[in-house]
Amino acid sequence: xxxxxxxxxxxxxxxxxxxTIQCQVDSQVTMMFWYRxxxxxxxTLIATANQGSEATYESGxxxxxFPISRPNLTFSTLTVSNMSPxxxxxxxxxxxxTGATLLGEQFFGPGTRLTVL
Amino acid sequence: xxxxxxxxxxxxxxxxxxxxxCTYTDSSSTYLYWYKQEPGAGLQLLTYxxxxxxxxxxxxxxxxxxxxxxxxxxxxxxxxxxxxxxxxCAEFKFMTTDSWGKLQFGAGTQVVVTP
Numbered sequence: 001x002x003x004x005x006x007x008x009x010x011x012x013x014x015x016x017x018x019x020t021i022q023c024q025v026d027s028q029v030t031m032m033f034w035y036r037x038x039x040x041x042x043x044t045l046i047a048t049a050n051q052g053s054e055a056t057y058e059s060g061x062x063x064x065x066f067p068i069s070r071p072n073l074t075f076s077t078l079t080v081s082n083m084s085p086x087x088x089x090x091x092x093x094x095x096x097x098t099g100a101t102l103l104g105e106q107f108f109g110p111g112t113r114l115t116v117l
Numbered sequence: 118x119x120x121x122x123x124x125x126x127x128x129x130x131x132x133x134x135x136x137x138x139c140t141y142t143d144s145s146s147t148y149l150y151w152y153k154q155e156p157g158a159g160l161q162l163l164t165y166x167x168x169x170x171x172x173x174x175x176x177x178x179x180x181x182x183x184x185x186x187x188x189x190x191x192x193x194x195x196x197x198x199x200x201x202x203x204x205x206c207a208e209f210k211f212m213t214t215d216s217w218g219k220l221q222f223g224a225g226t227q228v229v230v231t232p
Binding site: 004033040041042043044045048058092094104105106107108109110111 | 148159162208209220
């Protein structure tokens with residue numbers, strides 16, 4: 001299994017500011033995923049980040065709002081830019097299980113709980 | 118609306134069975150999953166079922182799949198207090214672009230186990 005850590009675990013931010021969330025994996029992985037979990041709602045995929053290429057964003061998410069870096073095979077950052085209260089969510093990163101034959105078998109980080117005032 | 122739908126809350130007494138239900142809309146879904154999220158922790162894969170199966174049993178967990186009705190359920194036998202968590206149903210959707218694919222999650226069912 002992969003061990004995934006995220007920083008910060010939680011933060012309270014003022015509207016209009018930006019927050020960068022870090023995701024660290026204890027093994028090298030090609031793909032990393034960033035999800036948003038809004039209160040009482042399902043997890044929604046924000047983007048897929050492959051090392052060495054631009055992140056692929058899902059419908060409704062744009063690079064200017066959620067820039068992603070993927071400098072190496074064990075690390076990624078997600079920035080939530082120009083925040084508003086609607087960005088208050090839990091943000092999670094995940095990676096597929098190495099060698100998984102089950103597409104969709106992913107390991108998740110513990111999440112970053114963001115509150116925007 | 119959500120492609121995957123679940124009831125939001127379930128209360129069950131310790132020792133009883135829990136049944137969590139899920140409906141999905143994509144009939145082409147090949148893989149269906151159940152994830153568990155405990156307080157303060159990330160999601161953890163519990164079990165899965167392939168679309169060519171009707172049932173899968175894994176210790177206390179039983180997954181039932183009704184493809185005709187696009188209905189998935191997770192039964193937890195002899196529910197314990199440690200089973201209190203949010204349970205997410207998810208289907209894997211292949212993408213038509215060159216991306217890999219993505220998990221489509223339901224909103225999650227909060228299961229509360231009472232003594």
